[in-house]
Amino acid sequence: MNIIIPIKQVPETSNVKMDPETGTMIRDGVESIINPLDLYAIEVGIQLKEEHGGKVTVITMGPPSASKALKEAIAMGCDDGILITDRKFAGADTWSTAYVLAEAIKEIGEYDLVLAGERATDGDTGQVGPNIAAYLDLTLGTYISKVEEVNKEKIVVERLLEEGYEKLELPLPSLLTVVKEISYPRLPTLRGKQRARKTELPSLTVKDMNVDESKLGLKGSPTRVVKIETPKVTRGGTIVSAKDDDQLEAAVDKLVEFLKSKEIV
């Protein structure tokens, strides 16, 4: 079973800074990590490979420094990594990103499954997975929480919904986006890290792919960011202390009054 996993390198979200002039993220000095939600896809991919043979290829679109994410995935147990990189990709929105990733998947050719994280923690759109499936006309399962059964022709999975779960049977190849519930990502091993260091990462650029240049980067993106604001978070609410019994009684009474004033009680 050959599996392709598109991943994204994201900034560690706890210390993101924005450039107020350009509205873009200041990536300098911010640690980059594999999108945490992609780790679940990587884990499932490795598990499926261990059980059924084949190989796992991770791909990412980004600057050359994004190869670090590919190396980390290989250290976890993926076999190959391909960096999709070109200045012409800069400024791509989800449509254009998915277009390039889908064309790269076409170049790679033989695969049985494409696995992706539910969404990335920076852009938080969850669109690129379904986008790729639509472009390649691959059958799609989103929010997958469990792989129940897999053989040469099909895969049976559980999908997490708002009010429960549903079970789907998809033919292979298909594209699945997975949620956290599906696995517990392993840590890279020392041997994995050594192997990752030795693994060569081929790259794909515009000239290696059959892409329409008018669909690349900012120019090829239907959407435009027109404004970036940093929202005010602090609400300046009433904070009361409940250190002893009297304070506790008074604080809870005040809370009940507050709930009444908001017409909740």
Add this chain to the structure above:
Amino acid sequence: MEYKNIWTMAETRNGNLKDVSFELLSRGRALADKLEESLVSVVIGNNVNKEQLNELILRGADKVIVVEDAKLSDFIVETYSNLLVDMIGNYRPNIILSAATVNGRTLMPHVAMRLHAGLTADCTDLDIEEETRNLLQTRPAIGGNILATIKTPDHRPQMATVRPKSSKPLDIDESRTGDIEYIKFNTSLLDNRVKKLESKHEVGGDINIQAAEIVIAGGKGMKKSENFTMLKELADNLGGVVGASRDAVDRGWATYPQQVGLSGKTVTPKLYVAVGVSGAIQHLAGMKTSEVIISVNSDPDAAIFQVSDFGIVGDLFEVIPLLNSKLAKEVK
């Protein structure tokens, strides 16, 4: 033919319209009035409740388009996408709004890719740019650290998903009238490759924290699984459901569908009560747009207090039981 009118995608479940179908109409109505275009609610499903279809008109739609077929009773994205792409080709809507639900966030990107349309996920605010009449879509990104406003200048339709519960349905206006158009489902649009085998509905009902008006969330401070029963009691007293922080879910005290935050769900309830939740930025990203936030935490410096409208610094094991007993009396 120019692109015209605003579509909102109703969602059905077992022939009934979900609340989001009506919430979207209040968003769509404001845009339709600004653009002086019509607001159309699109319903795909099977045996959809007729009274509810009319309610779409009474709550803001100028027109309802219904596609019903036994083969549409289950959401299969390939079939739904074929149908919607076909309808968009025939009717050419200017704007399409869908709920940012599991199915909305699956169908919309599928359709947008095929049409080379712009799609903005999980919007919290929508407006029209006066000069250009383009749709302005505002959404939080990067863990809620920024609010980005996005537009689609040259591609149509302009597509957006909107967070459930982020707007209220309009009141019923009995004087409103409008057409309900039924379209026959063209079975050549059917894609049989994916089969739905079964659905399981979670017992307990706490799973859909995004649809709840009131969410009571427990964090690391809850100390153990059994302590969540006092949160359930509080939820029952207030008519809400129980959610949890990532810490609580990772420790097995609550389930993943209950998780609020960056790697869980984003909720926008009327009331969010954070109990024993410190307020890590990843958690705040999932709940800080709630209408009213109340928190209980023993640490006066906990970040959760900064986003709270009302906070109690104290021992949650004293505060919550006392609150429950007072609320139980109030309810009586």
